[in-house]
Amino acid sequence: MRRSLAVLAAMFTLIVSACGGTSSGTTGGAASATTAAACTVGVSWNNYQEERWAKWDEPALKAAIAAGGGKYVSNDAKSSPETQASNVDNLISQGAKVVVILAQDGTAIKPSVAKSIQNGVPVIAYDRLIEDPKALYITFDNVLVGKLEAQAVFAAKPKGNYAIIKGNKADANADFLRSGMEQVIGAAVKAGDIKIVGETYTDNWDPAKAQTNMEQILTANQNKVDAVLSENDGMAGGVIAALTAQGLAGKTPVSGQDGDKAALNRVALGTQTVDVWKDARLLGKTAGDAAIQLCKNADPSKVSGTAIFKTPGGNSLSSILLTPNPITKDNLKDVLDAGWITKADLCQGVAAGKVSVCG
């Protein structure tokens, strides 16, 4: 019953999209309009309920696809790898010529991806890696994020005791970030200028656990911790709560990433040194542009701006790695100008005259 309904729905969409194609063909008349109408881009979200995808990624993706003359269809896997597998099939039966996948599980989705590519529908691995050598991987460069986090902290404290608060052990990003940090501090650690006095993974990137871990690291070292490399903003919040209890917040540099409102506010307040910001809209736009190009030529390596990315699984795939923007007290203007955060949220509690953008 349900299945037949789904098939009916898919057929209906096909008919509607076909009609749409004819109408635009007749009104536009140009050959380009015909190819564009044929370029339906299917997007499989893993969990559309999370704010970010609906608010930032989707509008940018849609706009880029529309600008290229394509058509946007999407569905949501609601955090289930099984649902996502059938969603990908659904997108193709809806006439998608390119599929963009925000993978719930980069391994579980592999069979669907392989099948899709075999059928001549190229796949873009959006934000998260899918270990298929024929997919196009578009993401922010996570190793670079780690590097930028460490650079800002290292600039503030080139010597001393470092604590490193890493993310979830099961998440490959935690290790990508850590390897980027190593590029910055590795030499100083070898030279003995930097001593790592505490380094832990944090279950589920949980800020409360990060706080407890930081408290214990401070206790074990009698507060002699000069800098903290936290891999994201949520955990940086926990770290800073622990530092505040010891009266050290604002004195000990702390890093983070994600561009959380609360974290950008902390950068303005001076308790967090850097927040590496990945503008999701740029990611969406890049993926949208790439999808349009893939419609014309299904070979990912022919998409402009791609390079070869060696995965931890030993595959080499075409990829576009975007450059994130480290936000410190000096360039808070960037996030305001981009409309990422309101001035009221950014400057809440900031004393007058301390930060230029807050007045």
Place this chain on the structure above:
Amino acid sequence: MGASVPSEASGAGGPARSFATTVSSALAPVTGVLRSLEIDTRMLGMIAALIVIWISFNIVSGGNFLTARNLWNLSVQSASIAIMATGMVLIIVSRNIDLSVGSMLGFLGYTMAMIQAVWIPKNLGLGFEQPYAWVITLVIGIALGFAVGGLQGFIVAFGGVPSFIVTLGGLLVWRGLLFRYAQGQTIAPLDTTFQMLGGGTVGTRVGALGEWPSWILGALICLGIVGTLIASRRRKRRYGFPVRPMWAEVLVGVVACGVVIGTVWVANNYPLPPAVAEQYAQEHGIQAPPGGLFIPTGVAFPVVIMLIVTLVVTFLATRRRFGRYVYAIGGNPDAAALAGINVRRTIMLTFALMGSLAAVSAAVQTARLNAAVTSLGTQNELDVISAAVIGGTSFSGGIGTVPGAILGAVVMQSLRSGMVLLLVDSPTQDIVVGIVLVAAVGLDALFRRRVS
């Protein structure tokens, strides 16, 4: 109680039996003393385990564990789980379970953060840092917790759906609701007065009692203990129940007071961190003495909250009809119903109480983190249930004490923070805590079988 073995064992034969007899008769003086003291032997076992854990961590960590600072941290870290464990005891005693506490905590904590950091200041336009914000937040939070927990209790008691299922549903629903309306956003910073509830520091305001109020609190608790001992002795006399010998009475009082005073002493031995103390001295015009400033922190507010909760729940459990009903239902639900106890209403109330306690814990956790995040309270249900069970609450119903659960929470948190102090990674921590949980309950079951 396990102390009454020797007299029964003497008649039995067989080598194993005779060995047991020898051991018991050798232990006779000890068990005799324990019996006069009327102390639960398993409680003693737990205290012994805790002491072993503390001393071993202290040795391995090179003396970092048994410092005033670490013990103070430990007390704050244990508080939020301990608060919820007191309610979980009553739920498990009445043969139910609540798997939704972590999700409820997340949902309630996030709502409470919204009240003080968004709704009051922005939507109502009243601005940040209103002196009443924390009270309103707390009252609404606890009321909402009561309603949310009560709803689950209603479905369990009146709908006849097993509590495991109802609260498993709750675990998904409350977390889902939280994701729905939070949309991945972190709410921070929170009201500074509210932050005090978490034992944190804002500028020079510290979420702790300070030196003299801590001593006064300690003295009051001591007076309470002595008063309770005297009152209970009188009551027993009046009804012709056997009473402890006088020396045992005094010993119990002295030890209990000693623990209380010792705790206050430790809390007062943890000075404000130097950076905070300097600022405090400047603001209060105190001259720094040559040896450096020493401003005692005192008992942290989360611990004070935990004490109040313990007092209230213990009172409900042992001195009110509600509590007696809970234990009666746990002992034998059918008999309880036949005896005219309103089983459904009582069960519903245990869940409503659990919801309120989840709200109190949520306040402590969000205040401590100075933020509400969507992962708030994840897996707390496991810690809370483990604390209750390590603390001697039995899944077969009718058995379990509030102080036991508090001790269970402290044991769990001691293991966790001790391992972090030693930089043990989190998977290994989980393995150790899991083994300890099973071992604690297993040893207890073994012990009980021997005794009966």
